[in-house]
Amino acid sequence: MAQQVRGVVARAKGEPVRIETVVVPDPGPGEAVVKVQACGVCHTDLHYREGGINDEFPFLLGHEAAGVVESVGEGVTEVAPGDYVILNWRAVCGQCRACKRGRPQYCFATHNAKQKMTLTDGTELAPALGIGAFAEKTLVAAGQCTKVDPAASPAAAGLLGCGVMAGLGAAINTGGVGRGDSVAVIGCGGVGNAAVVGARLAGAAKIIAVDIDDRKLETARGLGATDTVNSRSSDPIEAIRELTGGFGADVVIEAVGRPETYEQAFYARDLAGTVVLVGVPTPEMRIDLPLLDVFGRGGALKSSWYGDCLPSRDFPMLIDLYRQGRLDLDAFVTETIALDEVEKAFERMHHGDVLRSVVVF
Template sequence: MSEVRAVVSTGKGRPVEVVTINVPDPGPGEAVVRVQACGVCHTDLHYREGGISDDYPFLLGHEAAGVVEAVGDGVRNVEPGDFVVLNWRAVCGLCRACRRGRPQYCFDTHNAAQPMTLTDGTPLSPALGIGAFAERTLVHSGQCTKVDPQARPAVAGLLGCGVMAGIGAAVNTGGAGPGDTVAVIGCGGVGDGAVAGAAMAGARRIIAVDTDPTKLEWARQFGATHVVNAAESDSVEAIRDLTGGFGADVVVEAVGRPETFEQAFYARDLAGTVVLVGVPTPEMELRLPMLDVFARGGAIKSSWYGDCLPERDFPMLVELYLQGRLPLEKFVTEEIALDQVEQAFDKMHRGEVLRSVVTF
C-alpha cells in the first residue's frame, strides 16, 4: 500500500480538496498506475455536483495517461513500465454483447475490486472507476491500454474520455466517411472531438454549431469548414442552407438537451443519422411527432464512449497524432498542478478552456 496526494470531493457543491489517500497493492487482475497527466472533464464536475450519484467521497479524475508500476496475479495484457491510457470500459468478454461480437457495448465492464481509501479507512468512489487526480491509482488491468510512449501524456490521456467520445460519435456511431456532410451541435471538448473525427474520416463539409464565438473558432482549428452561431440564427435553417436545402448526412448532438436534440433531428438529411453523445440529466424529456420520425427515415443513435474499443482505437489514434494527422495537442488549453483543479472547474464553467490538464 502507498500513500499519495489526490483530489477528493466530499459533498455536493463543496470545493474539492487535495488530501492524502491510500492506494492498495494490486490484487488479481489489477494494476497500479503512476499517473503522469489527467484532463479535467465535465464529468468530474458532475460528480462533484452530485449529478452522477451521492456516493461521496469521490476520488475525481479519469481522463488519464501514465506508467504501469505494478500488476497483480493473472495480468497478461500489461507489465510494469508500459505507457498506458486509462479507459473506463474494460470489456468482460462474457456478457451477451461480448459473445455476439459487440464488445463496445459490453454490459459488465471491469473495475478494480479493492477500494482506495482515505487515511482513516473511508472507501473512495473513483470517478468512472478510475480516480486519476492522484499520483497513483488502482485500476483493473483491462482499463490500461498500451500506446506509443512517444506521445506526450497530457495529450494521450485525453483519449481516455471526451475526445474519444467525440471522435467515436462521428466515426464509429455516426459512420461519417469521405464525401459526407457532418454537423456538430455543441463545440466543447466532445463536440470538437466529433469535428476532428469527421475531418479525419474525410467529410467534405463539417458544420460546427454553438452560441459561443470562441468555441466556434476552436472548432475551425479541428477542421470545421463552416460555423453557425446559434445565438444569431436558426441552427436548422442554417445547416439546411449550407447543404443545398437537404440537411447533413450525420448530425452529432454534443450538448445533451431536448431542444438541441430536436434541432439535430430536423437538421439531418432524409435517411441521415442523428447521434446523441451529449449527456442529458434525469429530468429531461424528448417529444417528437411519431409521423416525423417515421417519415424522415434514417437512424437515431446514442453513443456510449464513442462506441470505442480502447485496445483498437487508442493506439490507432495516438499513431495518427504522431503522424500529424490528428491535432490532439490543440485540445490542451493549459497544464496545471493538482491543487488547481477547483480553479479549472471555474474556467470550464465560464467556457474559457477546452481542456485543463493536471500534470505530475
C-alpha cells in the same frame, strides 16, 4: 505494501474539492497500480462534485489519464510494469453476450478494480468512472489500461481516455461518417470539437459547427469545420439546410445533451440521415417528437456511449495518427496545471474558457 499519495477528493455535493492523502492498496488479482503522469479535467468530474452522477461521496476525481504501470496483480497478462498506458473506464469482460458475438465495444459487464482506495481513516473512496486519476497513483482493473506508444505526450494522450474519444467515436464509430458526407456538430466544447476532428479524419466534405459562443466556433474552424453557425443569432436548422443545398446534413452530432438541441439535430438532418446523441442529458429531461416525423424521415437515431470505442483497438490507432501529425491532440490542451489547481480549472470550464485543463504530475 499499501502506498499513500496525494489526490483530489470531493467530500460533499457542491463543496470545493481538496487535496487529501489517499491510500492505494497493492494490486489484487486482475488489478494494476498506475503512476499517473497527466489527467485532463473533464466536465464529468464537475458532475461528480455537484452530485449529478450519484451520491456516493467522497469521490476521488479524475479519469482522462495516461501514465506508467507500476505493479500488477495475479493473473494479469494485458500489461506489465513499465508499460505506458491510457486509462479507460470500460474494461470489457470477454464473456457477456456482446463480447461473445464479437462486439466487445458494447460489453454489458464492464468492470473496475475490486479493491477500494481509501482515506487514511479507512473511509472508502468512489473513483470517478472507476479510475480516480487526480492522484499521483491509482488502482484500476488491468483491462482499464491500454498500452500505447510511449513517445506520445501524456497530457495529450490521456484525453483519449474520455472526452476526445467520445467525440471522435461519435463521428467515426457511431455516426459512420464517410468520404464526401455532410456533417453538423451541435455544441463545440471538448467533445463536440473532437467530433469535428473525427468528421475531418473520416473525409467529410462539409463540417458545420454550431454553438452560441464565437470563441468555440473559431476553435472548431481551426480544427477542421468548413462552416460555423452561431445559434444565438441564426436558426441552426435553417442554417444547416441552407449550407447543404436545402436538404440537411447526412450526420448530425448533438454534443450538448438538451431536448432543444436534440430537436434541432433531428430536423437539421437530411432524409434518411443519422442523428448521434453524445451529449449527456440529466435524468429529468424529456423529448417530444411527432411519431409520424420519426417514421417519415427515416434514417437512424443513435446514442454514442464512449464513442462506441474499443480501447484496445482505437487508442493505439489514434496515438499513431497523433504521432504522424494527422491528429492534433495537443490542440485540445488549453493549459497544464498542478494538482491543487483543479477547483480553479472547474471555474474556467464553467465560463467556457478552456477546451481542457490538464493536470501534469
